[in-house]
Amino acid sequence: MKRFTRGAETVTALDGVDLRVRAGEFVALVGPSGSGKSTLLALLCGWETADAGSVTYGGALAGRRADTFGWPELALVPQALGLLADLDLADNVLLPARLTGALAASRPRAGELMEAFGIDHLAARAPHQASLGEQQRVAVARALLLGPAVLLADEPTAHQDRGHADLLLDEVVGQARAGSAVLVATHDEVAWGRADRVLSMRDGRLTEGAPR
Ligand SMILES: Nc1ncnc2c1ncn2[C@@H]1O[C@H](COP(=O)(O)OP(=O)(O)OP(=O)(O)O)[C@@H](O)[C@H]1O
Structure with missing residues (x-):
């Protein structure tokens, strides 16, 4: 609640919501604007606290609060993207690696994701020098970089054409198949499928x- x-x-915003997302599962969260999707994601990632009820994590995350998780444990693609204006796009993608001391080891995966999303040629640009769709692909690449145990994404294909949306979905599905618990709020019916x-x-x- x-x-x-x-x-x-x-x-x-949320009333009697009860859900469980398992490791390895990709769950799509759909609903009209204002129905509570972002609020649910905010509770799950620890940005908001519930007035009643609880959020619990299992497996290696058991017993911990979401607001103590780092990028390898929980990665979020916020609706407003949350890119850092002072970092170029490559360094935005690499941010989780920099924060966890895994920068050198993560460069190949960052390059792979940027190439897969068609943003590798924009590596040295600042966020404001990229289109909204390109910025969104950076935010998704950043979230995927460390293969988080939990991946939450709020409308991650909202600013994409069909082709780029499918590329993002391929990686999101791949992350679930690799064992992550994935919850994606989306209006994209292809994603539901x-x-x-x-x-x-x-x-x-x-x-x-x-x-x-
Ligand atoms: N910080 C806040 N203060 C007051 N009301 C809020 C706040 N955040 C969300 N709400 C309200 O809670 C309800 C759910 O909002 P939420 O952002 O979760 O919807 P949503 O399903 O994610 O919508 P959208 O698809 O437009 O992003 C809405 O009525 C919204 O106006």
């Missing part, structure tokens, strides 16, 4: 299956 208070008004499960959000409530 998550409520936001705006003056006299209270919005129930590639997910192992689809969950629908409406007015803060979650149901199994695609919306009818």
Whole structure:
């Protein structure tokens, strides 16, 4: 349960939401604008706390709070992307490696992802010198770089044409097949088709299956 208070008004953003995403599973979260998808991702990554209920992680992450996780444990593609303006695009992709002392070892994978996403030729540009779609592909590459145990993404194909969206989805699916628990909020029906499960959000409530 998550409520936001705006003056006299209270919005129930999440109401009785119960979900489990397993390691190796790609789950698509669908629902209209304002239905609570981003709020759910914010709870799962530890940016927000629930008013009632709990978020727990299993396996190697058991017993820890999400706000203590580093990039290898949980990576997020926020809707607003969150690229660092002072770093060029290659260094944005490499940020998780720099923060975890794995810079040299991660350069080949960073190069691979940037090439796969068609952004390798933009490596030395600042974020503001790239299109929104290109910036979004950088944010997805950054999240994938260390093969996180948990991958959360908020509309990661929102600014892509079909071809680039499919390239991003290939890597997201690959990350799930490699053992990550993957939850992606998306309006992209192709993504729903590639997910192992689809969950629908409406007015803060979650149901199994695609919306009818
Ligand atoms: N910080 C906040 N303060 C007040 N209300 C909020 C806040 N964050 C979200 N809300 C409200 O909570 C509800 C759910 O918002 P949320 O951003 O989770 O929706 P969403 O499904 O991700 O939408 P979209 O597809 O447009 O990104 C909306 O009514 C929104 O206005």
